Amino acid sequence: MEISRLLIVLAIYLAFRYFIRGRNSNPAATMAHGKVTEIDNPVIFKALVSSGPVVVDFFATWCGPCKAIAPVVGQLSETYPNVRFIQVDVEKVPSIAQEHAIRAMPTFVLYKDGKQAEKRVVGGNMKELEDMIKRIIA
Secondary structure (H helix, E strand, O other): HHHHHHHHHHHHHHHHHHHHHHHHOHHHHOOOOOOOOEEEEEEHHHHHHHHHHHHHHEEEOOOOHHHHHHHHHHHHHHHHOOOOOEEEEOOHHHHHHHHOOOOOOOEEEEOOEEEEEEEEOOOOHHHHHHHHHHHHHH
């Protein structure tokens, strides 16, 4: 009798985990498109921005504008293959978001050889982002 209760509870738990994993495995939830890599570790983040031209997309999965521009950012990552495109979910890695004083999503911070560009792009202005990308690869 005790084993049957345990098995029922285990079956409910496993069904619940399966259901939750199915909901969270939505590929659109990370919004990564093209050659964009999502980063969830501050050490890896620092390593990736330390060299070469880098575009960092600070986003949130609940952010409507972030979802709308994700395919465009993916296209830019294909257009500029020599630029590293990375995404940081501000809720998964709040330490990186706080370090960069992110107040709105999406916010794009650009780096060239480890040095942060003076200007950042806040919002979905893709023309301004592409102009900034052209500056860091020049």
